[in-house]
Amino acid sequence: MNINATSLHLTDVMLFSLTPEAVTRYAEPLSAAGCCLSEKHYSLLRKARSYKLEQTKARLRLFITIGGGGRSNGFGNIVTGSPSNRHQFLRRLIKICKRHDFDGIDFDFENILTFGQWEAYLQFLVQASSYLHKHNLLVTVALHPGQFLPESVCHSLDRVHVMAYDMVSHNSPTKHHANFQSVKSVMSSFASNGCPSSKLIMGLPAYARHESDPGLVKTYEEVINEFINYEHEDTPEQRRVKSAIDELNFWKGYRFDSAYDVKVKSEYAKQKNYGGVFLWEIGQDKPLSGVANGGILVESLSSVARSRDLGHAREDTITEEL
Numbered sequence: 001m002n003i004n005a006t007s008l009h010l011t012d013v014m015l016f017s018l019t020p021e022a023v024t025r026y027a028e029p030l031s032a033a034g035c036c037l038s039e040k041h042y043s044l045l046r047k048a049r050s051y052k053l054e055q056t057k058a059r060l061r062l063f064i065t066i067g068g069g070g071r072s073n074g075f076g077n078i079v080t081g082s083p084s085n086r087h088q089f090l091r092r093l094i095k096i097c098k099r100h101d102f103d104g105i106d107f108d109f110e111n112i113l114t115f116g117q118w119e120a121y122l123q124f125l126v127q128a129s130s131y132l133h134k135h136n137l138l139v140t141v142a143l144h145p146g147q148f149l150p151e152s153v154c155h156s157l158d159r160v161h162v163m164a165y166d167m168v169s170h171n172s173p174t175k176h177h178a179n180f181q182s183v184k185s186v187m188s189s190f191a192s193n194g195c196p197s198s199k200l201i202m203g204l205p206a207y208a209r210h211e212s213d214p215g216l217v218k219t220y221e222e223v224i225n226e227f228i229n230y231e232h233e234d235t236p237e238q239r240r241v242k243s244a245i246d247e248l249n250f251w252k253g254y255r256f257d258s259a260y261d262v263k264v265k266s267e268y269a270k271q272k273n274y275g276g277v278f279l280w281e282i283g284q285d286k287p288l289s290g291v292a293n294g295g296i297l298v299e300s301l302s303s304v305a306r307s308r309d310l311g312h313a314r315e316d317t318i319t320e321e322l
Contacts, residue, residue, distance in 0.1 A: 005293040006282055007048040007060050009302035014106050014140075014161075015041060016281065017065035018096075020074030026092040035071060037064075042100045063140065064096065067108040075109040079120040090128055094135050104138030106161065122153050129156040140201075145186040151194030159275055160195055162187060165205035168214040175211035176255040178204070183265060187274065202269045202277045206284035206297055208256030216254075219284035220297060223251050228288075245296070259300040266304035277301055 007013070019035045049060040067075055078089050093105055107125065112118050129139040140159040143149070145167060154160060164186050165178040183202065191197050208223050210216035224245060249258035257265070262279075269277050279285065285295030292299045 001283060001285065001287050001295060002293065003044055003048045004051040005287070006285075006295055006298055007052040008055060009294045009298045010052075010060060010282075011058075011276070012061045012063060012103075012278075013045060013048070013282075014063045014065050014278070015045060015102075017068040017071055017108065019071045020066060020078050020089070023066060023089060023092050023096065024074070024078075026096060046101065061103040061138075062101065063104045063106045063138070064100070064102050065106040065108050065142070066093070067110060068142075069108075069110050072108070072110045075121070076113065076117050079109070079124040080117060086124065086127065087131075090131050094132065094137065097135075097137055102137070104140060104158065105132060106140045106142060108142040110144075122150065125149075125153055126156045129158075143190075145189070148190060148193035149195055154195040154199060157199065159201050160190065160199050161201045161203060161278055162190055163203045163280070165203055165280065166209075168209065174255065176249070177209045177214060178257060180261070180265065180268075184268065187269075187272070191272075197273045198275050200274045202265060202274055204257060204262055204265060204277055204279050204297070204301065206257075206279050206281060208251070208254035210253045211255050212253060218254055220256060221284055221286040223254060223256060224248075224286040224296070227251060257297070259296050262297050262300045263304055266301045270304060276305070 015037065018037055022035055022037075045060075045062050049062060052058060052060045078086060096102070097105065105128075107128070109121050112121065125139075125141060132139050138158045139156075140161060141149075141157055142161040142163060144163050149157075149160065164183045167179075167182050167186070168177050169182075187200060187202055190200055206220045208218045208220065227245060227248065245259065247258050247260045249256055249261055266277050279297060279301065282295060282298060285297045287293055287295050294302070
């Protein structure tokens with residue numbers, strides 16, 4: 001993928017991710033602190049921000065995610081630790097953001113083990129928001145379906161990224177892990193449990209799960225690569241192929257969001273006055289030269305968002321994808 005071309009269709013990029021342990025061991029170069037980023041990640045995003053500014057006069061906002069799947073083990077010690085340790089953790093986050101010119105922080109504490117950890121995390125989010133806002137940093141959180149926030153916590157945050165995917169159910173009529181009816185229900189539940197609609201960001205997956213074995217996963221790019229005949233690159237035939245894949249959401253047992261599905265979900269988010277949508281993750285999208293240079297899914301959601309700042313994206317494994 002070409003991150004510069006993709007950036008033209010985004011308002012934000014969430015860089016995934018640093019572990020809490022890496023933050024506590026903060027050092028320069030940042031890669032010396034531990035998992036899972038290096039200077040190359042930051043350099044690529046700064047260049048993308050400059051490119052977007054040059055081309056559109058609009059500034060791309062950059063966030064750094066702390067935690068995430070497989071990278072959250074250190075969160076428990078932070079949120080249940082002493083006030084001084086939490087304060088030191090936040091001070092180091094500020095140093096990282098100022099050093100690398102991030103606009104905000106996205107907290108993603110996964111695999112919370114106890115109710116006590118969850119309660120401590122909620123308190124931490126309020127304290128972190130208050131402290132980080134004083135340093136002109138935005139604060140967001142990523143949550144799975146069912147992880148509802150009390151109204152007071154939600155109001156302290158700038159955005160809530162709802163991971164409306166991986167909803168695997170054998171009772172689902174479509175066997176799609178992000179089927180539209182389930183997504184609508186999840187988003188409605190978050191809104192009815194105290195979060196203003198304007199702060200809710202709907203998550204869209206850029207990957208497929210097999211209907212018989214959800215543990216089998218392919219990226220959207222991998223699926224489309226299997227489908228497309230690249231002998232017709234940059235020809236009218238290539239454009240006919242693009243038309244054919246607009247509604248492709250099933251391939252050899254794999255179910256996923258098509259370009260059309262992404263548009264429908266984005267239109268729904270706009271209709272319900274949600275704060276936007278994000279794509280997990282843009283490195284899994286499929287650029288199509290001359291037709292969708294920024295990515296098929298990204299450009300599909302962008303086409304809906306142009307009349308309003310609706311498009312957000314999370315970014316993972318950017319080094320491997322560029």
